Amino acid sequence: MQNEPLAFRMRPRTIDEVVGQKHVIGPHTALYKMIQNGHVPSMLLYGDPGIGKTSIAHAIAGTSKLPFIALNATTSGKKDVEEVVAESRITGKVLLFLDEIHRFNKLQQDALLPHVESGAIVLIGATTENPFHDVNPAIRSRCGEIKQLKRLTHEDIVELLKNALSDEKRGLGNYEIEISPAQVERIAEGTNGDARKALTMLESIVVASDERDGKYIVEDQMVEQMIKRVGVFGDKKGSHFYNLLSALQKSVRGSDVNAAMYYLAHLLENGDLTAVTRRLLVMAYEDIGLANPQVGAHVLAACQAADRLGLPEARIPLAQAVAEMCLSEKSNSAYKAIDAAIAAINKGDTGDIPPHLKDTHYAGSAELGHGGYKYPHDTPLGSFGGWVDQDYLPKEVKSADYYQPVIAGSEKKFAGIYEKLKSFRKKK
Structure with a gap:
């Protein structure tokens, strides 16, 4: 076998050799046509690891014939940037590929940005983080193209593997x-759209396979062993992880049990139990809320059980919690009410606390005008308990109505009580 990794050797040499990402650089795209016509814009490529950011940069360099320099923002300093600038003065326009561009520091920017702006340097930045959150605006403003790459499809990975086997x-x-089509398909399935992992796994499987009479014999057991060893899931704290958390919550909110289980499985395979349980607790109160108040306690119990059990057993109580939340009635009225109150306060809709609600547990409170509070428990109201008609909000915001009940599940009863009490107050 050769010294360079297979994934490195099989990088596309031109944009016509790029597999997948047709929405970004397929023959029908404006970017493809610009590059073919000799114009390479500065750009940001954003997406998960192993889906082609570096490969696309190499392919663009190969097609455009521009001098190609690759740097990593985590290890490069101002001197490296100055060398790129010096190279551009000697050779003319240079294509700089900057990996982990979200880590670009101010000194690097100051040295490089004027030359990117003048066109002497074409910048292709790559990041696994959302560029609108994590890439400096100065960089973004100089990149005419911001492209989000997608995970490669199963068919894309199969095509890459077949290309590697035949090249x-x-x-x-x-x-x-000796490798069967079914084994190639299984490798593609086991790498979750990650081209680098797929090619690395293929090479590792071949190297680890028995050699008989000059032929490498790939066994199913070896394929499964490598899939388990390499793993298929991404960075715990990258954008993809937070996208999974977002997708889980939105699937639960949308009452889709199957989708919720799919995203929960991905998250648990990442192994960050704390982040998962924290999000589930938020969901119980944000999305189920007063429609089924018992869910909050159920999810808390499931999360505590998961923490005590650890993985893989933690999946059992968490799956139960997710299924219950999916199929429960839902209301976001309570959290919307507190957000409305916070927004009103920040806007300045405030007033003085009514005198009868102020503290009277000290000498002199009466002289300040405090007092007159009526104790609700002394005035029973049917089966509701105690209630008395008195003002609780400051007079300046007396008519505030932050809470808007959702007529769902248990909140139907709460909504009825809320409206009845409002009607009592209107009779004053």
């Missing part, structure tokens, strides 16, 4: 390898 110059085409 005699860069791939494994010079080796006799």
Whole structure:
């Protein structure tokens, strides 16, 4: 086998060799046509690891024939940037590929940005983080294209694997390898749209397979062992992880049990139990709320059980909690009410606390005008308990109506009580 990794050797040499990402650089796109016509704009490529950001940069360099320099923002300093600038003065326009661009510091920016703006340097930045959150606006403003790459499809990965198996110059085409179409499909399934993992796994499987009479014999057991060892899930704290959390909550809110289980499975395979349980607790109160108040206690119990059990057993109580939330009645009225109150306060809709609600547990409170509070428990109201008609809000915001009940589940009863009490107050 060759010294360079298969994933490195199989990088596309031109944009016509790029597999997948047709929405970004397919023949029908404006970017493809610009590059073919000799114009390469500065751009940001955003997406999960292993889906082609570096490969696309290499392919653009190969097609445009521009001098290509690659840096990583986590390890490069101002001197490295100055060397790129010096290179552009000697050779003319340079294509700079900057990985982890969201870590670009101010000194690097100051040295590089004027040359990007003048067109002497074409900047292709790559990041796994959302560029609208994590990339400096100065960088974004100089990149005419911000492209989000997608995970490669199963068919894309199969195509990459077949290309690697047949390519005699860069791939494994010079080796006799006995590997079935079903095994190629299984490798594609086991790498979750990550091209680098797929090619690395293929090479590792071939190298680890038994060699008989000059032929590598790939066994199903070896394929499964490698899939388990390499793993298929992404960075715990990258954008993809937070997208999974978002998708889980939106699936629960949308009452889709199957989708919620799918995203929960992805999250648990990442292994960050704390982040998952925290989000589930938020969901119980944000999305189920007063429609089914018992869900909050149920989810808390499930999260506590999960913490005590640890993975993989933690999946059992968490799956139950997610299923219950999906199929429960839903209301966001309580959290919308507190948000409305907070917004009103920040806007300045405030007033003085009514005198009868102020503290009277000290000598002199009466002289300040405090007092006159009526104790509701002394005035029973049917089966409701105690209630008395008195003002609780400051007079300046007396008519505020932050809470808007949702007529769902248990909140139907709460809504009825709320409206009845409002009607009592209107009789004053």
